[in-house]
Amino acid sequence: MTALTTVVNYLTALDKGDMPTAFSAFAEDVKWHQPGNNKFSGLKIGAGQIGEMIGQMMADTQGSFTLAPNGNLMVNGNLVACPVRFSGKKADGSQMDMTGIDLFEVVDGKIQTVWLFSDDQTAEDAFWGKA
Template identity: 35%
Template sequence: MSEHPHATLVREAYDAFAKGDLAALDEVFAEDIRWHLPGRNQLSGTHVGRAAVYEMFGRLMTVTEGSFRIEVRTVLADDDHVLALVGVSARSGERSFAITDVHVCRMEHGRIAEFWDTTDDQYAADAVFG
């Protein structure tokens, strides 16, 4: 059985993110994407639009001294949503984490229209993200 096209698209988005390829992400993200991050840190909240999401990505890399990494473990998809089980690691100064996240994407017209992050250790993420 072949993978759902949305699963393939999201896997390609993770690869583009890892390479810093914003042009490739432009093809995957809706122009008015809504990106929701939990927690109580400088990255938390809802970021609306590609420019706001890319600005947050820049802050993420600055805060984590370029150490932020995502390892995709499993991707499940249907016509409306994609769920990705991922390992996430990062450090900032003496603080670091290696946690498991579930990312949920709402798809619209073949693009990611909305993204939610959930984590197994929000306290660790907040400590690193400040």
């Protein structure tokens, strides 16, 4: 399976809300680099830690957090860059809607490492808040 196919399958499952299929694209020791200086920032290792973080993001936004591809996927060997748009709204009325890049490293047909880049990290940090 190519790196592109692996990432496309992950994104398709994510779009459908099929988290078990999406997370099956991850290597067992997947490393997820969440950017910024907020309560979700830092390195997450394994699908369990990633799933916990995403679950907390969904709880913070009452299920309104969304992420979707926002342009063509770009491939360089086993790296796949995906322009994304992500948004969410909190109960207090604060909102976030911005673009970014998700960069995936695929090894042996599994997503091994993910790096996320936010278009406006300061605004994203303010939205999520400190731990």
